[in-house]
Amino acid sequence: MIKENLERIRKELPEDVTLVAVSKTKPVEDILEAYQAGQRDFGENKVQEMVDKKEQLPGDIRWHMIGHLQTNKVKYIVPFVTLIHSVDSMKLMQTINKEAIKRNKVQDCLLEIHIAREPSKFGFDFNELLSLLHDNEWQKLDHIRICGVMGMATFTDDEDQVRQEFRFLHQCYDTLKSDFFSDKDYFRERSMGMSGDYRIAVEEGSTMVRIGTLIFGERNYL
Numbered sequence: 001m002i003k004e005n006l007e008r009i010r011k012e013l014p015e016d017v018t019l020v021a022v023s024k025t026k027p028v029e030d031i032l033e034a035y036q037a038g039q040r041d042f043g044e045n046k047v048q049e050m051v052d053k054k055e056q057l058p059g060d061i062r063w064h065m066i067g068h069l070q071t072n073k074v075k076y077i078v079p080f081v082t083l084i085h086s087v088d089s090m091k092l093m094q095t096i097n098k099e100a101i102k103r104n105k106v107q108d109c110l111l112e113i114h115i116a117r118e119p120s121k122f123g124f125d126f127n128e129l130l131s132l133l134h135d136n137e138w139q140k141l142d143h144i145r146i147c148g149v150m151g152m153a154t155f156t157d158d159e160d161q162v163r164q165e166f167r168f169l170h171q172c173y174d175t176l177k178s179d180f181f182s183d184k185d186y187f188r189e190r191s192m193g194m195s196g197d198y199r200i201a202v203e204e205g206s207t208m209v210r211i212g213t214l215i216f217g218e219r220n221y222l
């Protein structure tokens with residue numbers, strides 16, 4: 001099942017779009033099945049769960065942190081995590097930088113931007129992000145590498161709204177690229193699109209989709 005699901009999705013995605021298989025709440029057996037089908041990028045949203053799974057699974061898996069990250073937990077994932085998608089504060093950037101120095105590593109990160117209409121939870125307000133970047137403090141953080149942006153669209157059936165939100169994220173990306181990262185080749189990622197909206201996201205220029213349910217089935221939250 002998992003293998004077939006992966007193949008179906010991969011066939012649909014353009015070559016240059018990275019598929020992150022979101023394995024949160026799923027057992028290591030499921031991850032191994034995906035691994036054996038060639039999948040290497042996996043996303044988790046909880047630090048402890050990611051660490052536990054990492055210890056039981058092959059070392060060439062690329063782990064993506066996609067959930068809200070508390071500063072006091074950064075130290076557990078920096079040693080191995082490939083990309084942190086959910087950077088949403090200066091304090092978090094500073095903490096990641098500090099832990100990366102200790103690990104003699106440059107940590108790749110994405111800036112999470114709040115694009116949904118829902119009053120939700122996490123992500124930078126884009127205007128606040130702009131002023132934060134104009135204040136050059138972040139440039140001193142030379143052990144993090146900002147590789148692009150991440151966003152989550154509103155959970156709705158209204159495809160036009162979802163499309164507009166992804167389009168807005170792409171515009172945010174373009175602005176950041178030209179204002180701050182025009183000479184940085186590594187600033188090129190737009191992490192957007194989940195099981196319900198990845199087709200729209202790809203049409204709007206996603207470079208990375210984060211898909212769970214369509215690969216592993218519905219999640220059971222206890």
Ligand SMILES: *Cc1c(COP(=O)(O)O)cnc(C)c1O
Binds near residue numbers: 024193210
């Ligand atoms: C759970 C999750 C996903 C995947 O959601 P599905 O609808 O199962 O594909 C993607 N991104 C984030 C940030 C998530 O928390």
